[in-house]
Amino acid sequence: MRPNLIFEKVLGRLQRSRLNRRAVQELSRSLALIVDREALEASVAARIRELFDPDRMAILEPDPATASFLPGFSFGLKDSELSGLRLAARGKLARWLAVNETCLVLDRQPGVHEYLDPAERDLLDGLRLNLCVPMVSLNRLTGILLLGSDRPGWTLNRADAELLNLLASQASLAFENAALYRAQRERLDRLYRAERLAAVGQLAAGVAHEIRNPLTAIRSTMQYLLRGLDPGEPKHQLVEELLREVDRINSTVGGLLSLSRSGEIRKSEIDLLEPLGKAVQLVQARAAEQGVAIESDLGGSARRVLGDSGQLKQVFLNLLLNALQSLPGEGRISVAVTPWPPLRGREDAPWVQVRITDDGPGIPPDQLRRVFDPFYTTKRDGTGLGLAICHGIVEQHEGEIQMDSEVGAGTTVSVRLPWIEGSHGQRSDRG
Numbered sequence: 001m002r003p004n005l006i007f008e009k010v011l012g013r014l015q016r017s018r019l020n021r022r023a024v025q026e027l028s029r030s031l032a033l034i035v036d037r038e039a040l041e042a043s044v045a046a047r048i049r050e051l052f053d054p055d056r057m058a059i060l061e062p063d064p065a066t067a068s069f070l071p072g073f074s075f076g077l078k079d080s081e082l083s084g085l086r087l088a089a090r091g092k093l094a095r096w097l098a099v100n101e102t103c104l105v106l107d108r109q110p111g112v113h114e115y116l117d118p119a120e121r122d123l124l125d126g127l128r129l130n131l132c133v134p135m136v137s138l139n140r141l142t143g144i145l146l147l148g149s150d151r152p153g154w155t156l157n158r159a160d161a162e163l164l165n166l167l168a169s170q171a172s173l174a175f176e177n178a179a180l181y182r183a184q185r186e187r188l189d190r191l192y193r194a195e196r197l198a199a200v201g202q203l204a205a206g207v208a209h210e211i212r213n214p215l216t217a218i219r220s221t222m223q224y225l226l227r228g229l230d231p232g233e234p235k236h237q238l239v240e241e242l243l244r245e246v247d248r249i250n251s252t253v254g255g256l257l258s259l260s261r262s263g264e265i266r267k268s269e270i271d272l273l274e275p276l277g278k279a280v281q282l283v284q285a286r287a288a289e290q291g292v293a294i295e296s297d298l299g300g301s302a303r304r305v306l307g308d309s310g311q312l313k314q315v316f317l318n319l320l321l322n323a324l325q326s327l328p329g330e331g332r333i334s335v336a337v338t339p340w341p342p343l344r345g346r347e348d349a350p351w352v353q354v355r356i357t358d359d360g361p362g363i364p365p366d367q368l369r370r371v372f373d374p375f376y377t378t379k380r381d382g383t384g385l386g387l388a389i390c391h392g393i394v395e396q397h398e399g400e401i402q403m404d405s406e407v408g409a410g411t412t413v414s415v416r417l418p419w420i421e422g423s424h425g426q427r428s429d430r431g
């Protein structure tokens, strides 16, 4: 080779590596400013596209509920292809990536290709994704990048692989930051919500007592008057209507009182499936009448928690009724009990999660923020206390309640409670 050519080649390589270094620096600087996971993924994908020009790509995120990695951001893949793209969190590919912490080029590492689960192999081959990059932070696999190209010469040299590993680890750190930021914000939101509810509860307790006494007198007088009236008379109907209104006030006052009943909870070791099963049973008939199917997957084995069975039944009943009321006619409600979180190495503090999902109209984001507020209701005869009460009860159980909703798709409420240690039968179902 002519000296000039060698010089140009070395210079080219140097320039390229300098450019790449700059690309990583720029990426990590810009990622530090973003706290939204979706925006982060879009930014990472754009940089990878610019540097490596793949034909298709997917960033898989951990999904604790299904103990798998599912696509977040992607390009070059059809919806039908994405819907089948799922890798088990404990599958061979995830394990290989977590242990080796380096890219895997499937067509250059036939041994590893052979080692993978046949389903994983078929999936990746079928989607022509032949490059897998682990996203690792703090020794934990926090995501998987999958890339593929149809161009014959498209492959990675060592420098490319190093760059890609570096990018993935920068991205992983940024995702962790974003998750921490989100968790912190959710914690603060919960704190504000709890404080607001406590204040309302104290105020309500005082007022409720004052209302209850005269209300009892009003009700018994009205019943006395009713007895003197002929059922056919219009006055009889009027008084009956008034009685119904009084009962409505009474149940609102009852709801207000339960917002502040912090002392009244009696906890003992119970099987969570008991209050949940009872609540499902109670709404079953009403659901059937409405043409709504309630599918429950209660997981079989006992989930013991320290709780007040009556109060927890109240929580599940409120949530099931909300789900039922959200469905205009026929629909589907599913109830699932799963360990929480099945991922993320929190084996020392296992929780149990109850998810109640409906395929109703969903809740727009600006309303979703207010659903736990006392008196927030969109129903003509709702009190708006149901969720506030649920929140109070779950809080007293040292648990958490979360509502996720998507307009047009439906709503999921998750109730998570600390599990009594040693009560979980099969560890293997914890993803």
Ligand SMILES: Nc1ncnc2c1ncn2[C@@H]1O[C@H](COP(=O)(O)OP(=O)(O)OP(=O)(O)O)[C@@H](O)[C@H]1O
Binding pocket: 318, 322, 323, 324, 326, 358, 360, 361, 362, 363, 371, 372, 376, 377, 378, 379, 381, 382, 383, 384, 385, 386, 387, 388, 411
């Ligand atoms: N599963 C759901 N789907 C859609 N919207 C819901 C769902 N659950 C709750 N909501 C919304 O949250 C609001 C507050 O719910 P909450 O249970 O606190 O009160 P409510 O149901 O309106 O009244 P009450 O519980 O006294 O009947 C509801 O009015 C509704 O707009």
Ligand SMILES: [Mg+2]
Binding pocket: 318, 321, 322, 382, 386, 387
């Ligand atoms: Mg309700």
